[in-house]
Amino acid sequence: MQKDKRAQILEASVHLFAERGFHATTIPMIADQAKVGAGTIYRYFENKETLVNELFQEYIEKLKQTILNNYPPEEAEIQTKFNHLFFAMVSYAEEHLQALYFIDSHSNNHCLDAKSLESYQSLLELFNSFIKEGQKERLIKPLPSYVLIVMVFGAFLGYYKFIQRGHFSATDHLMDEFKKCCWDAISLH
Amino acid sequence: MQKDKRAQILEASVHLFAERGFHATTIPMIADQAKVGAGTIYRYFENKETLVNELFQEYIEKLKQTILNNYPPEEAEIQTKFNHLFFAMVSYAEEHLQALYFIDSHSNNHCLDAKSLESYQSLLELFNSFIKEGQKERLIKPLPSYVLIVMVFGAFLGYYKFIQRGHFSATDHLMDEFKKCCWDAISLH
Amino acid sequence: MQKDKRAQILEASVHLFAERGFHATTIPMIADQAKVGAGTIYRYFENKETLVNELFQEYIEKLKQTILNNYPPEEAEIQTKFNHLFFAMVSYAEEHLQALYFIDSHSNNHCLDAKSLESYQSLLELFNSFIKEGQKERLIKPLPSYVLIVMVFGAFLGYYKFIQRGHFSATDHLMDEFKKCCWDAISLH
Amino acid sequence: MQKDKRAQILEASVHLFAERGFHATTIPMIADQAKVGAGTIYRYFENKETLVNELFQEYIEKLKQTILNNYPPEEAEIQTKFNHLFFAMVSYAEEHLQALYFIDSHSNNHCLDAKSLESYQSLLELFNSFIKEGQKERLIKPLPSYVLIVMVFGAFLGYYKFIQRGHFSATDHLMDEFKKCCWDAISLH
DNA sequence: GATGAATGAGGTTTCATTCAT
DNA sequence: TATGAATGAAACCTCATTCAT
Numbered sequence: 065m066q067k068d069k070r071a072q073i074l075e076a077s078v079h080l081f082a083e084r085g086f087h088a089t090t091i092p093m094i095a096d097q098a099k100v101g102a103g104t105i106y107r108y109f110e111n112k113e114t115l116v117n118e119l120f121q122e123y124i125e126k127l128k129q130t131i132l133n134n135y136p137p138e139e140a141e142i143q144t145k146f147n148h149l150f151f152a153m154v155s156y157a158e159e160h161l162q163a164l165y166f167i168d169s170h171s172n173n174h175c176l177d178a179k180s181l182e183s184y185q186s187l188l189e190l191f192n193s194f195i196k197e198g199q200k201e202r203l204i205k206p207l208p209s210y211v212l213i214v215m216v217f218g219a220f221l222g223y224y225k226f227i228q229r230g231h232f233s234a235t236d237h238l239m240d241e242f243k244k245c246c247w248d249a250i251s252l253h
Numbered sequence: 254m255q256k257d258k259r260a261q262i263l264e265a266s267v268h269l270f271a272e273r274g275f276h277a278t279t280i281p282m283i284a285d286q287a288k289v290g291a292g293t294i295y296r297y298f299e300n301k302e303t304l305v306n307e308l309f310q311e312y313i314e315k316l317k318q319t320i321l322n323n324y325p326p327e328e329a330e331i332q333t334k335f336n337h338l339f340f341a342m343v344s345y346a347e348e349h350l351q352a353l354y355f356i357d358s359h360s361n362n363h364c365l366d367a368k369s370l371e372s373y374q375s376l377l378e379l380f381n382s383f384i385k386e387g388q389k390e391r392l393i394k395p396l397p398s399y400v401l402i403v404m405v406f407g408a409f410l411g412y413y414k415f416i417q418r419g420h421f422s423a424t425d426h427l428m429d430e431f432k433k434c435c436w437d438a439i440s441l442h
Numbered sequence: 443m444q445k446d447k448r449a450q451i452l453e454a455s456v457h458l459f460a461e462r463g464f465h466a467t468t469i470p471m472i473a474d475q476a477k478v479g480a481g482t483i484y485r486y487f488e489n490k491e492t493l494v495n496e497l498f499q500e501y502i503e504k505l506k507q508t509i510l511n512n513y514p515p516e517e518a519e520i521q522t523k524f525n526h527l528f529f530a531m532v533s534y535a536e537e538h539l540q541a542l543y544f545i546d547s548h549s550n551n552h553c554l555d556a557k558s559l560e561s562y563q564s565l566l567e568l569f570n571s572f573i574k575e576g577q578k579e580r581l582i583k584p585l586p587s588y589v590l591i592v593m594v595f596g597a598f599l600g601y602y603k604f605i606q607r608g609h610f611s612a613t614d615h616l617m618d619e620f621k622k623c624c625w626d627a628i629s630l631h
Numbered sequence: 632m633q634k635d636k637r638a639q640i641l642e643a644s645v646h647l648f649a650e651r652g653f654h655a656t657t658i659p660m661i662a663d664q665a666k667v668g669a670g671t672i673y674r675y676f677e678n679k680e681t682l683v684n685e686l687f688q689e690y691i692e693k694l695k696q697t698i699l700n701n702y703p704p705e706e707a708e709i710q711t712k713f714n715h716l717f718f719a720m721v722s723y724a725e726e727h728l729q730a731l732y733f734i735d736s737h738s739n740n741h742c743l744d745a746k747s748l749e750s751y752q753s754l755l756e757l758f759n760s761f762i763k764e765g766q767k768e769r770l771i772k773p774l775p776s777y778v779l780i781v782m783v784f785g786a787f788l789g790y791y792k793f794i795q796r797g798h799f800s801a802t803d804h805l806m807d808e809f810k811k812c813c814w815d816a817i818s819l820h
Numbered sequence: 821g822a823t824g825a826a827t828g829a830g831g832t833t834t835c836a837t838t839c840a841t
Numbered sequence: 842t843a844t845g846a847a848t849g850a851a852a853c854c855t856c857a858t859t860c861a862t
Binding site: 599626628 | 652653655774777779790792805808817818
């Protein structure tokens with residue numbers, strides 16, 4: 065009861081989709097994990113496709129909010145903006161790691177509808193405009209922004225997957241190294 | 254007739270699995286694409302799972318061969334080894350781009366059996382030993398090698414996905430930028 | 443619906459398996475006869491094999507119960523015990539004739555699992571111990587009990603198949619003849 | 632080569648059908664056992680159904696021949712005729728035990744066509760006329776001949792299955808007991 | 821509103837049969 | 842003539858979805 069059933073369903077879904085993928089996750093699995101009846105899911109979502117799309121859009125929106133919250137003013141330096149983006153990602157990853165995996169592994173999936181793709185594009189646009197600006201100032205490499213974004217995104221997933229697996233614990237020192245790594249990857253010199 | 258049916262099936266499978274994923278690809282889809290009867294697939298593969306596993310292992314092996322072919326001697330410089338690895342990846346990506354997507358998107362998939370995972374690990378080990386060596390010489394960042402590998406792997410996929418989509422054409426200049434990007438991402442200074 | 447779905451499925455199955463055999467009976471046939479959806483069968487039975495095995499075991503158990511119910515005390519005469527066994531079989535055959543055919547025609551079938559075979563053996567053991575006792579008292583022929591059992595079992599099936607086909611109706615007189623026939627087959631003099 | 636391929640196929644078929652039944656026996660199984668290609672079977676038999684029917688008819692015919700060979704003259708005594716029938720069955724069982732199982736387990740099978748059923752009926756008729764004659768002379772029990780036939784047939788199968796399993800070896804003494812058992816089962820007094 | 825038993829469309833897999841060699 | 846690779850109809854089985862309770 066405590067939590068809203070819709071939230072329980074979304075929470076169960078994001079874990080399962082992240083872990084197994086959309087097609088390998090069944091409605092009964094979600095119902096079990098969410099501790100609701102299978103039929104209940106259909107009171108909140110028209111069908112499995114709308115469920116995955118609403119889930120995708122909500123988590124994209126949450127990430128966009130995290131990024132836009134306290135975003136540095138336009139006139140701020142690129143480094144400042146990079147710092148903000150980096151720590152926004154860190155913050156999101158620490159709170160919604162499953163969501164990050166889910167977004168990454170489903171962003172090319174056929175199950176997404178137009179609205180989800182648009183949502184995803186608008187997320188990429190946040191990074192894209194940052195990169196375009198840096199490239200204009202000759203501070204960021206003149207590569208297609210998509211390549212730079214995907215590289216850093218991949219790095220984030222790798223970094224957190226590694227920590228999550230307990231191979232070693234997150235320290236401030238490691239985080240600094242990681243941040244520098246991301247910056248070096250995209251910056252000129 | 255021309256080609257071996259087994260090869261036709263593998264070729265159709267790698268495209269479909271890369272594009273849609275294991276669970277969203279049906280046997281009739283593969284049969285149609287491969288221009289064989291659905292039953293024919295079962296003359297060459299015990300079932301859908303062994304098909305995906307044999308496919309995975311064959312393409313991992315091919316990538317390992319590409320990397321190990323003319324690999325610089327142990328005493329060679331890190332830069333030389335990096336160049337080799339980079340161009341091996343380029344060569345593989347240009348010949349088997351679908352395979353690269355397929356490997357990337359399925360390396361965490363539950364459909365893989367122990368042998369496939371082992372195969373994948375042995376591929377990662379090739380990169381890993383290169384990174385470990387570079388770290389010992391203080392030429393490569395002291396981050397978990399997994400993070401560095403994933404970052405560069407992600408960059409490759411992003412780079413080729415972008416080119417493939419025709420957003421712009423591959424030039425030697427762009428390739429140089431891209432190579433520098435990958436090196437900067439992992440190297441110290 | 444009126445009856446329990448599981449019971450409907452079992453009832454349809456025993457008729458079809460008795461009539462056509464396990465392998466010639468399809469799930470859709472059972473679903474049609476039981477008036478349930480094909481998928482419903484899998485809510486009650488893991489697969490077709492567990493269906494046939496549970497069915498077999500349930501009907502064997504029912505026959506064992508019929509036999510053991512009011513079984514004469516150990517010290518009773520062989521003739522008394524024979525009468526009991528005979529009428530237990532008559533009672534079972536009249537209520538569950540299809541089951542008798544089903545058991546007979548599937549007792550050597552590869553579809554049976556270890557538990558079913560064990561169940562069947564324990565049924566044979568009931569007859570076997572009766573025969574062994576009679577042989578000790580030199581009232582029953584010194585042939586392998588299996589031969590005697592199969593002979594009488596075959597006679598029962600023949601007798602009831604004949605009656606069922608309506609070639610003639612069951613009368614007390616006929617039943618007496620039949621009983622005498624079974625007894626003569628196994629007894630000494 | 633040695634044997635005619637058709638004979639090899641029939642021989643393999645009778646073993647497999649007796650052991651596993653018509654529907655559980657596949658054409659590749661028969662081809663393997665017969666050491667011929669699967670396609671070869673279709674050079675000798677139109678399809679699987681005609682194969683089983685020709686097989687059935689040939690073995691029924693063989694049994695009828697065994698019985699009719701040296702059959703006692705009409706005026707002979709019932710006991711003489713019984714002896715002949717009994718030893719004809721023994722002879723057949725010893726030479727073609729698999730065929731006896733095959734006939735028994737398929738005589739009610741839906742795979743049989745009209746001609747096979749007719750063939751089977753004409754076999755039963757041989758036994759039936761013997762029984763009718765014995766009943767007229769009040770030497771055989773006044774039960775439906777079908778019941779008596781099935782009983783003795785079942786006894787034969789049980790007897791030979793037991794011996795085949797090696798539970799004990801066939802002796803002249805045992806055979807005499809068995810013969811007496813069959814006679815007692817059907818005779819008056 | 822919540823449930824989960826029931827359903828059947830659609831997936832995976834088998835196998836009788838064909839046909840090029 | 843003999844073969845066995847290839848086929849697709851039809852089998853078994855799963856699971857998204859519905860609906861009576």
